[in-house]
Amino acid sequence: MTKSTFRVFHLLQRAHGALFRAADKFLRHAEGLTAAQHGVLLVLSTDDGVPISTIAEELRMGKSSLTGLVDRMSKTGLVRRAPCPVDGRVTRIHLEPAGRRLIGRTVGRIKAQNEALLEPFSDAERDTIRRFLLHITEHADGLVGDVESRETVGVTSDSA
Amino acid sequence: MTKSTFRVFHLLQRAHGALFRAADKFLRHAEGLTAAQHGVLLVLSTDDGVPISTIAEELRMGKSSLTGLVDRMSKTGLVRRAPCPVDGRVTRIHLEPAGRRLIGRTVGRIKAQNEALLEPFSDAERDTIRRFLLHITEHADGLVGDVESRETVGVTSDSA
DNA sequence: TAGATTTAGTTCGCACTCGAACTAAATCCG
DNA sequence: CGGATTTAGTTCGAGTGCGAACTAAATCTA
Numbered sequence: 266m267t268k269s270t271f272r273v274f275h276l277l278q279r280a281h282g283a284l285f286r287a288a289d290k291f292l293r294h295a296e297g298l299t300a301a302q303h304g305v306l307l308v309l310s311t312d313d314g315v316p317i318s319t320i321a322e323e324l325r326m327g328k329s330s331l332t333g334l335v336d337r338m339s340k341t342g343l344v345r346r347a348p349c350p351v352d353g354r355v356t357r358i359h360l361e362p363a364g365r366r367l368i369g370r371t372v373g374r375i376k377a378q379n380e381a382l383l384e385p386f387s388d389a390e391r392d393t394i395r396r397f398l399l400h401i402t403e404h405a406d407g408l409v410g411d412v413e414s415r416e417t418v419g420v421t422s423d424s425a
Numbered sequence: 426m427t428k429s430t431f432r433v434f435h436l437l438q439r440a441h442g443a444l445f446r447a448a449d450k451f452l453r454h455a456e457g458l459t460a461a462q463h464g465v466l467l468v469l470s471t472d473d474g475v476p477i478s479t480i481a482e483e484l485r486m487g488k489s490s491l492t493g494l495v496d497r498m499s500k501t502g503l504v505r506r507a508p509c510p511v512d513g514r515v516t517r518i519h520l521e522p523a524g525r526r527l528i529g530r531t532v533g534r535i536k537a538q539n540e541a542l543l544e545p546f547s548d549a550e551r552d553t554i555r556r557f558l559l560h561i562t563e564h565a566d567g568l569v570g571d572v573e574s575r576e577t578v579g580v581t582s583d584s585a
Numbered sequence: 586t587a588g589a590t591t592t593a594g595t596t597c598g599c600a601c602t603c604g605a606a607c608t609a610a611a612t613c614c615g
Numbered sequence: 616c617g618g619a620t621t622t623a624g625t626t627c628g629a630g631t632g633c634g635a636a637c638t639a640a641a642t643c644t645a
Contacts, residue, residue, distance in 0.1 A: 268548050273539045274444055276558040278464075281441035282485050283565035284434060286603085301631060304438075318593060325442050330632050332595055337630080354593040354640045379433045382561060388428050390553045393546070397554045398436040401542060405443035446633085461601060478623060490602050492625055497600080514610045514623040590643070595636105602631080613620070 277401070284382075296367055302338050303371065305331075309344065309360045310368045316355045325402075343367065437561070444542075456527055462498050463531065465491075469504065469520045470528045476515045485562075503527065 289300040296303075308323045309315070317335065321328045335358060338344045343364035349355035360368075383391055449460040456463075468483045469475070477495065481488045495518060498504045503524035509515035520528075543551055 268543070269551055270536075270539055270543055271551070271555050273542045274448065274535070276555065276562070277437075277441050277444060279485050280558040280561040280565075281437050282602095283562045284437060287565040288434065289603085299630065307435075316593075325439050326631095327633055328594065329596080329634075333631080349593095352593085352641070356594065375434070376430075379430055382433045382564065383428070383430055385560065386553070386557065390557075391429055391431070393550045393553045394557045395431050395436065397546065397550075397557075398440040400545060401440040402436070402443045404542065405440075405447040442632095449633085459600065476623075486601095487603055488624065489604075489626080493601075509623095512611070512623085516624065586645100588644090590641100592641075593639085595638080597636085598634095600631100600633085603629090605627090607624100607626075609623085609625105611620100611622075613618105615616105615618095 273401075292371070296371065298338075298341070298343065298367070301334060302343065305334060305338060305358075306343060306360070306364050306368045307372075309358060309364065310372070314347070314357045314359050316349065316357055320358065338364070433561075452531070456531065458498075458501070458503065458527070461494060462503065465494060465498060465518075466503065466520070466524050466528045467532075469518060469524070470532070474507070474517045474519050476509065476517055480518060498524070 285300055288303075292298055292300055292303050298306075304324055305320060308320050312319065312323070317331045318328055320326075321331050335344060335346065339346060341363075342361055345359045345361050347357045347359055349357050383394075386394065445460055448463075452458055452460055452463050458466075464484055465480060468480050472479065472483075477491045478488055480486075481491050495504060495506065499506060501523075502521055505519045505521050507517045507519055509517050543554075546554065
């Protein structure tokens with residue numbers, strides 16, 4: 266039984282790009298920050314004062330990407346760096362009042378947009394979609410690994 | 426009947442990020458190019474010699490992003506710029522032999538990975554997933570637009 | 586306890602993306 | 616015909632993201 270396929274990567278990239286750009290555009294004009302910065306605020310809104318590495322894990326980003334992000338957000342008064350008293354290596358990131366107010370303004374809109382985006386899909390379909398996104402997230406790395414181990418055996422299986 | 430919801434943006438971003446990074450990592454190590462550059466090659470593999478703006482549309486990117494991308498790909502001998510004889514504004518992008526060979530090597534793997542990613546999902550589920558991704562792609566802009574028109578009632582927003 | 590290892594975060598160089606502003610060529614239209 | 620507008624592409628500045636190399640602090644271990 267031949268199942269239907271489609272260009273997963275391609276469609277995922279388009280969908281993500283469209284949504285990300287729309288969100289970024291709106292946030293820049295309405296609130297003067299980028300979607301990436303808003304993502305950091307979103308993490309802090311439930312986990313205020315966490316170290317940078319926790320934010321990085323939460324957002325699936327490298328720590329080095331957070332350095333500049335936090336720098337810019339500190340400069341605009343959205344967050345604040347604070348040295349951890351018990352572990353000298355750690356820097357805790359705290360929401361500043363401006364950051365907290367901003368998140369307060371946007372969080373409702375985000376909920377509404379999620380609703381709107383899912384509106385045409387049934388409960389069962391939403392479950393499928395959620396499982397798909399989680400599946401991709403968890404198995405993306407594995408694919409490359411598989412491919413590599415397949416290559417180490419014998420490269421010649423390049424036909425198709 | 427309250428339908429279930431989830432953080433569409435967040436999950437989409439994670440899934441896309443995971444898949445994109447995995448693909449980028451593999452392509453860099455195996456073929457010495459980035460996922461973005463590979464995307465251009467993919468477009469050219471079915472539409473060789475198209476103008477830059479067509480590639481940009483196909484990939485949903487701004488034209489200005491393509492300039493540097495094509496520059497770098499020209500430098501590594503993957504593609505070639507050629508002035509259009511009938512329209513002096515247009516630059517046509519052609520696959521070079523190295524680019525054509527590279528795509529020949531990767532296209533089978535891409536198919537296999539798409540298969541693997543979709544493996545746990547039934548035909549009906551795949552249809553749902555595809556429709557979801559297309560839905561997001563088409564309605565992402567609309568969301569912001571709606572929001573803006575809703576705001577324009579009370580906000581300045583100098584119209585042009 | 587001293588040295589080795591691990592962990593947190595930064596710095597650096599590179600690639601990618603965008604939007605705004607710009608040049609040049611084609612087209613529109615009065 | 617000739618100026619106004621549109622279209623293709625580039626340039627520029629800023630933000631984002633990565634990995635590798637680095638510093639500093641904590642922890643492990645012999």
